[in-house]
Amino acid sequence: MGEIRIVGTAHVSQASVDEVREAIRDYKPDVVAIELDQGRYAALKKQVHDPSVNEVLEAKNFTQLLVQWVLAYLQRRIGMDMGVEPGAEMKAAIEESEATGTPLALVDRDIRVTLHRFWRSLSFFEKIKMFYALAASVATVDGQEIDVEELKQQDMISVAMEEFRKFSPNGAHALIDERDAYLAYNLDRLRQGHEKVLAVMGAGHVQGVERYLAAPDTIPPLEGLVQDVKTRRWGLIFGVIVTALFVFLLATIAFSGVGLEVLGMALVYWVLIHGVLTAAFTLLARGHPLSAATGFAVSWLTALNPLIAAGWFAAIVEAKIRKPAPSDFRKIFEAESFSAMMKIPLFRVVMVAALANLGSTIGTIAYFFFIFPVLGIDPATVISQGLANMWLAITGLFGQA
Known part of the structure; x- marks a missing residue:
C-alpha cells in the first residue's frame, strides 16, 4: 500500500498556490489527486460546454441554480480581495502535473450530485436560514477583511465546521461528510496502485479524509454517496x-x-x-x-x-x-x-x-x-x-x- 501526502489549501490563497507547486516538485508523487470533478476540471481548463437557455428553463431548478451562482460569487469576491482567482491552487496542481508528466486524478464527487443532494437534504427552515445568510453575505462581503491563511489553521477550520453544522446539520452532511468519504474512497483506491500519492484538497476536508484513510473499513459504500436522495415531496x-x-x-x-x-x-x-x-x-x-x-x-x-x-x-x-x-x-x-x-x-x-x-x-x-x-x-x-x-x-x- 502506498503513501498519501495531503496538502490542505484555502481556495483563494496565493500561499496555497505556492505550497501546491512546491509539494509536487519536492515530493515527486506517482499521481496528483485533486479535489475536482470532471465538470469543474473542464471549467478550469476552459473546456466547458454551456447549456442552452432552453435547458435551464426546462430543468426548472431555478432556486438551486441561484444558490450555486451566489455561492460562487461570494468565493470569487473574496478571491478578488486576496488578488487570487478561486481554484488557483487546483489550476496550479494541474499545470505542475502536466509540466512534470505526473498523472492527474480527479477524486471529488460530481458537483451536480453534491448540489442536488445538498438541496434535497435541507429542511424547509434550513433553506430559509440559508437564504438569509446568503443575502447577508452578499450585502457585507465587500467590506470584510479576511485573513485567508488564518482560516487554514486547523482550529479555525474546526470552529467553522462546527458552526456550519449548527446552522445546517443536513447541509453539512451533504457538503462535507459525504465528500470526505468520497474523497477518501478514491484516495484509498489510488494508494493501492501507487507508492506516492499527493492529494490537494480544501483544508476543511483534511481531518475527515485522514480519519477515513486511517480506517478504510469505515468508508461507506460508494453507491450510497451518489444515488438520489429519497425525500418526501x-x-x-x-x-x-x-x-x-x-x-x-x-x-x-x-x-x-x-x-x-x-x-x-x-x-x-x-x-x-x-x-x-x-x-x-x-x-x-x-x-x-x-x-x-x-x-x-x-x-x-x-x-x-x-x-x-x-x-x-x-x-x-x-x-x-x-x-x-x-x-x-x-x-x-x-x-x-x-x-x-x-x-x-x-x-x-x-x-x-x-x-x-x-x-x-x-x-x-x-x-x-x-x-x-x-x-x-x-x-x-x-x-x-x-x-x-x-x-x-x-x-x-x-x-x-
Missing part, C-alpha cells in the same frame, strides 16, 4: 394541502349563509393577494413589467396546482424579452459585483423565477392568515355553520334517494 404535499384548504374554505363560506357577495370577495382576494405579491417580487428581481403582469395573471391558478409554478411562466416571458445567451453562464461566473450579475440577462431570468415563486408562496400563507379579518367574518362561526349546513344537505340528498 414537500412541495407537492404543500400544494395538495393548499388546494384542499381553499376548496374547504369556499365550501364552508358558500354553505354558511353569509351570502354570495362574501364568497365572491373570497375569490377576488385569492386572485389579488397572489397576483400582487407575485408581481411585486418579480419587479423586486428587476423583472420586466410584462413578466410581472404574467405572474399576476397566473399566480392564483398555479397556487392551486402543485405541479406548476408562477415563476416558470414569469421566467419564460422574461427570457423572451431579455434574450439570454449561452455565453451568459460564463459572464455570471466572471462578474465582479452583484450589481454586475444583475445586468446579465440569464441571471435576471433565474432571479425572476425564484422570487416570483417566493411571492406566490407568501401570498398563499398571507391569504389563509388574513382572509377572515379582511372579509369581516368570524371563522369559527362560518366554518361550524358551513359544516352543519353541508351535513344537512348531504343527509337530505341521501334521504331523498
